[in-house]
Amino acid sequence: MYFTTTNRNALVLNYKGFQYTLKREHKDNNEWRCRTRPCTTSLSLSHDSKSIIREPDVHTCIPHSSEEFIVDATVARMKKRAAQETLPIPQIYSQEIAKIRIDNPTLDTGSFFPLLDSIDASLYRRRAKNYPKLPTNVEDFVLPDGWKLGLHGEPFLLVDETYGKNRLLMFASDWSIRFLSSCSQWHSDGTFKCRPLLFEQVYILFGFNNFMIPCVYCLTTKKDENVYVKILQHLLTIASQKGVILNPTRITCDFELATINAFRAIFNAVHISGCFFHYAQSLWRKVQELGLTRLVNPSNARRSSKFSNEARKNAKDWFMAAIGLALIPPNLVEKTWIEAMDEKTPTHRSSVKFNDYMVSTYVDITSSRYPMELWNVNDALRKNLPRTNYHVEGYNGRLGSLFPVHPHLFRFIERLRDEHVYQYHLAEQSRLHTIININRPTDILQSTCQGVTGKGKRVACKHVPALYFALLDYDENKLYEAFTDRLQQWHQPTRKS
Incomplete structure (x- = not known):
């Protein structure tokens, strides 16, 4: 003897191959009637639903199949989970189907189990009972x-x-x-x-x-x-x-x-x-927009013989210099970018458009869309703050x-x-376990070197410490060298050993 529910969440008593619904409540017991009409067979159950007081007579209907009992029991579990858990309804449905097939390896569930579309409304109704009615607009609802x-x-x-x-x-x-x-x-x-x-x-x-x-x-x-x-x-x-x-x-x-x-x-x-990453990401999107991807990204460039090795190297240095502008002292930004444009700008027809974009959006002190103090993170880098x-x-x-x-x-x-x-x-917990980091090259390596040409890929940045010391020394020659020769591997995915 066990209970399931109907699609409208009414209780169903399952007993000896038949199903019963509550007919009426008496003083001493509850009367349950066969669910299959026109069969009128009934039984009496104690108020606590633990014992049968009167057994049913002979049924005039056919007993329910084992598949029907499995469906009812499974749907009842789904409703219970829908009310108690936060998993999406389709996920609960698929998990319960999998459980049936594990418990009954030879059972052909696909031939008798109802589709999700036919029972999901009752599952959502059951879940909705846990919460107040959802408003239809933001102006009228009142939070209890x-x-x-x-x-x-x-x-x-x-x-x-x-x-x-x-x-x-x-x-x-x-x-x-x-x-x-x-x-x-x-x-x-x-x-x-x-x-x-x-x-x-x-x-x-x-x-x-x-x-x-x-x-x-x-x-x-x-x-x-x-x-x-x-x-x-x-x-x-x-x-x-x-x-x-x-x-x-x-x-x-x-x-x-x-x-x-x-x-x-x-x-x-x-x-x-x-955000430094969003800055670098915006540059990469511009590269894609201008059709420079195969030239700038080494992994793509290798697939094409259109560009020479020297052109690829210059383009890589040029793009890395653009990213690196956010890391150097603001007073060196304009001079560094001018040198990068003079010496490393690719011959591609869209390269000048990228240079113009850099100047009008970031570099020009007097008229750029974003002021330098917004996108330059040199101050945060030197103070070991998040960039x-x-x-x-x-x-x-x-x-x-x-x-x-x-x-x-x-x-x-x-x-x-x-x-x-x-x-x-x-x-x-963090107050007890936080260790104040000392500003070291490894800190820069861990917190600023993320690839912008791949989704979520870390990059090989073994030369970044050279940039770190150049920043400390404010040596312009070292800075430019860091951009062109030391940051070449920023957008190369780290190889797994």
Whole structure:
């Protein structure tokens, strides 16, 4: 004897090859009737559903097959898992099918088990019972009070602002605001894969104090300067209420002008630094756009006899010099790039367009789109501060593994509360185990040498220490030599031994 459920989640009693549904409740027992109509056979079951009080009479219907019982039991497990777990419904379905076939190796499940399309609605309905009804627009929904609190009942939703047809939700806690106030360096980034429906992004502010911790999570319906200004203004108000001061001296973000302008408007003395990897990546995208890939990338160039070895070497040096501009002292950037253009520019028709792009976008002190202090990371390099948003990108990947794609808003909040507590644990743990790194060539090797021509590939950078010492000596000859002769292998994938 065991119970399953119907598609509408009504209980079904399975007993001796037949199924029964509840007919009526009596004072001393419950009466269950055969599920197959017009059979009227019934039995009596105790109120605690543990014992049969009256056995059924002879049925006029045919007993259910073993396959039907397997289907009902499996679907019941799926519903239970849908209610208790956060795995996607299709994944639960495939796992349970696999379990049936493992338990019954000779069973032909494909011939009798219902398709996912025929039962997924009931699984989603069962999961939805765990959460309040999802709103259809961001303007009207109201978060119940219980969903505004953290796991210990502390305030977690610190800001809920509706402006026009837009909505801004900010999640943080007392410990994360205080941690952020202890950090002179902040990082920020937006992620989109795990954003709940109705929202445009999950925007996160990180604090760096020898280790990186996500402190504030924001759900936004816009990605413009206005919303970023609102986020920072709310942060200052929250900090003031808690009696702490937020005064970052350095902020690392991507090259989104809306973010940059917002930080400048609220923290006018802060040094804003773009991510070094995003800088290098933008150059590589430009190379691809201009059709220079086969010339610049050695792995592609080897497949073509169109270019001589000398042309390939010059192109490689030229491109590496462009990347290296972000690492040298700002006062040497223009001179170094002029020399690189004079001596190493390839003869390809699009090379001049790349040079013009570099000057108008990055190099020209008076008119470039991005000022030098934004993309040049020499100061961070010398102080052994993060030059990139690698930690942030890595954390976005972590969120992608924790959250389904575009989760239900209340599932998102539920998972976020757990994640925030875990980050508190990491913050406490890191304080005990952090070792302050000494500024060494190996630090540069580990933290700035990432390939931009391959997806996630590390690169062989055995000559980078020469660049490091050149930076310390400010020797212009060594600097240029480092760009042309020492950084040639930046975009060569590391070979596995």
